[in-house]
Amino acid sequence: MTSTPDAASRLFAQHVPFAPTRSQCFDAARLIAESVLGSEPEVSCVIGIASGGIEPARPMADYLKAPFHSVTAKHNRCDAPWQQATGDVEVLVDDTLPDRFGGTVLLVDDIAGTGATFSAVTAALTGRLDDGAAIMSAALFRNRGCARPPDRWAWTVDDWVVFPWERPHHGLTQPLPPLRRVSAP
Template sequence: MTQTAPAQRVFRRQTTYLVTARAYETALALLADAAAAAGPIATVVGIAGGGKRPAEEIAARLGVPACHVAAQHNASDAQYTQATGKVTVTVPDDFPAALGGRILLVDDICGTGATFTAVAEALAERLAPDVRVDNVALCRNVGSPLCPAWWAWDVDDWVVFPWESRPDTALQPLPVPERIHTP
């Protein structure tokens, strides 16, 4: 049996990107608008840690409920940690027993796509047969073979989000997005 190596995120190691509060707010508005334009949304599911806050804010903008699952992909949050390909998903006890309609699955970054895939698999038995799941991310690493339905930035280095502590290094702010990416 041949085992393939997990996809690797691209880190140029030349800068650390910063998502400023203004860029974040603009990205959330653009992501919510793009998702809404594709049809009604029943629920927004945030992937905690990094997807919890954007999921709650997108859900509030759309006027729909939000819920969360936890996913652990890396052994640490240290800069330049590569993906292992192994994702542990924890669905909380208070998570809805069944989801229908159109679901937005939200995370802060799509590094390899493994987290989106693992969460979708973990939720599969709770999804109605006609459910549609769309992935939404603030950032997509250029090394990811998976493209979410919508994302704000393509990145090729480490990213610091507004809710994270800033490392003791120079930060390059990402531009305020003018449009959203889609495959």
């Protein structure tokens, strides 16, 4: 278990949540995977951060023909919309994760709210990296308030996002703009 405090805040316009479709999320995952092809060192595995990162990580691993693994990281108190992250991230690495990683480990989550989850998971995995190995982070969404953005993301948002693999939202939602390109810092 690893815990990392972080004081950054997510930004929310508090209009109505964004509601990507499963197809939009799959297309974004594919574009992100395409954007890391040719990375040096080559992507050796994809790790989905449970629970939200599992859905986009699986198609990325398939596209990259890389093994898929998962870790669990939690910091939200509940699933209620527009809540600020605590900044205190608990990472649970189970026994099925390999002891050592070479190449580039691609960490995937559905959204980077503050960057604290990626920082905490990276810290939990750093001791498992071989010499020359690297960690790269990717998220479908980056909140505009994210202090430490991932290495790759599809959309930048300033409101809550309701994912198709979460409990349905019973109010108004707003569509996403078309995805034109993958972003990087």
